[in-house]
Amino acid sequence: MMNLRRDVFQAIANPTRRTILLLLAAQSMTAGSIASHFDTARPTVSKHLQILTECELLKQEQQGREIYYHFNAQKMREVADFLEPFRQMWEEKFNKLEQIMLNYKSK
């Protein structure tokens, strides 16, 4: 599970992959129409799509002869929540600091 998490984190660290996610958040698209938005070679875009699909940020769906890529909003939400436990840890420490110092002051 930890490895998968890291993969998701690394997946969204790449600017091309972030652009792909933005495109697909607006509408589902085929690999061809996604590639048409980039100057890079189509195999490069395919590789990005593969990485994003492997870490479940994208889902594939067959429609007739075409494969459409969909944005997986649920998975993206998990990534957004990634920082929350770390933030909470600090929040708890700081709340404690505040309480201790308020008591210290009134002594």
Next chain:
Amino acid sequence: MERKTNLTAPDGKQEILIERIFDLPLNLLFLAYTKAELVEQWMGNKVIKWDHKDHGSYQLETIGESGNVLFRANGTIHKSIENQQIIRTFEMENSTFPVQLEFLEFESIDNNTSKLAMKIVYKSVLDRDEMLKLPFARGIHLAHNRIQQIISNLK
């Protein structure tokens, strides 16, 4: 509960920014970071060594119930300017995490409110991301506790 602590970890950068507004005058906030007996209380660690001055150093540890060391960390104080700034390092002993560099900026907002802005710089982006994941298991545990609490309130 009110969210008073802001945390940002910009994509592809090896740093974390943490900001917090305290309902404390500036001098008390700064004191909480410089007096060993106070650090012990809010950090929840035992202070083994505490020499808070320029080029001084510190060491903290947590001992488990059976007397084993659960956590030990140390660092050096590069610079400390009263009620303004602390620049220091932090390193967890017996871990794979490299030492990190911390910039703490203290600021008064009014007589009873102050702000801490903390910038933590890691050796690499990957090191930062690994560090961010540390409290993850604990976060899940907290969520589980909350669910239990909600369920028991329903009874």
